[in-house]
Amino acid sequence: MTNYDELIAAYDVDVRFPDVSGMEHLDMLLTRSEIARGERYLTTEQRARLAEADRVLLQHARRFYQAIQRIADLQVWRRSENVPLWTWRTIAASPSTTTISTTTPPPTMATDKFNT
Secondary structure (H helix, E strand, O other): OOHHHHHHHHHHHHHOOOOOOHHHHHHHHHHHHHHHHOHHHOOHHHHHHHHHHHHHHHHOHHHHHHHHHOOOOHHHHHHHOOOOHHHHHHHHHOOOOOOOOOOOOOOOOOOOOOOO
C-alpha cells in the first residue's frame, strides 16, 4: 500500500461521517489537500476511489461546512495551512468533479462555499 492509498483510504472513511466534529472535518480537508498535491502520481484505480469519496463529500458538503464553521474561521484556517482557495472551491462548485487538480486552477468558480 502506498502513502496515497493510505491517504485516500483515510479520506474515504472521513467523508462518510458528516456528523463528527468540525475539527475532524478540518483534518479531512487537509488530507484531501495532501492528496491533491500528488494527484498526478495517482493510478487509475486510486483516481476512481478518490472520485467516489469526492462524490460522497459533495453529498454532505453543507453538513461538513456547518460543523467546521462552529469551531473555526475557515478562510483564516485555509490561509494558515497554505491551501489554494480554488482547491476547495472546486469541490463546492462542481458536483460532477471526478478529481481535483492542483496543477492549474479551474477557469471559473460557480460558488464559494468554502470561503466565508
